[in-house]
Amino acid sequence: SSGINAEYGGGCVMFGGKTCPVCGSKLSTFVENIAMRDQIGALMVYCKFGCAMSAGGGKVYTGQGCTDKLRFSERKSHEAQCPWSIVPCPNSKECGSLLARDLISLVSFSSLSPDI
Numbered sequence: 001s002s003g004i005n006a007e008y009g010g011g012c013v014m015f016g017g018k019t020c021p022v023c024g025s026k027l028s029t030f031v032e033n034i035a036m037r038d039q040i041g042a043l044m045v046y047c048k049f050g051c052a053m054s055a056g057g058g059k060v061y062t063g064q065g066c067t068d069k070l071r072f073s074e075r076k077s078h079e080a081q082c083p084w085s086i087v088p089c090p091n092s093k094e095c096g097s098l099l100a101r102d103l104i105s106l107v108s109f110s111s112l113s114p115d116i
Helices: 034-042 072-081 100-112
Strands: 044-046 051-053 059-061 069-071 086-088 097-099
Touching: 034 072, 044 072, 069 072, 086 100, 097 100
Parallel strands: none
Antiparallel strands: 044 069, 051 059, 086 097
16 A cells, blocks of 8 residues: 655655665555645656666666656556666576667567577
């Protein structure tokens, strides 16, 4: 269930889940606050695949990668299908990871290449 951390310890704000997305501390006491949930959900945020960690440990928008700005409440569904997300290669674990947008070309190329 979505809720707001009633303890508000260490500057954490919780929106779904059981741990603070900022510091990772366990959150245990929740009070459903629909008005607050809707206000947080309406906040405009950048896709995480266009952000990087700053020297201070926070995330900053870089302008590289995904440039989409979306509502906080829509971010998980966007990021699940974002072409800039990191995905494993379906052909071999040895390949490592690649961008989802590159996977489309890899699969297309692989399906056109004859087996040797």
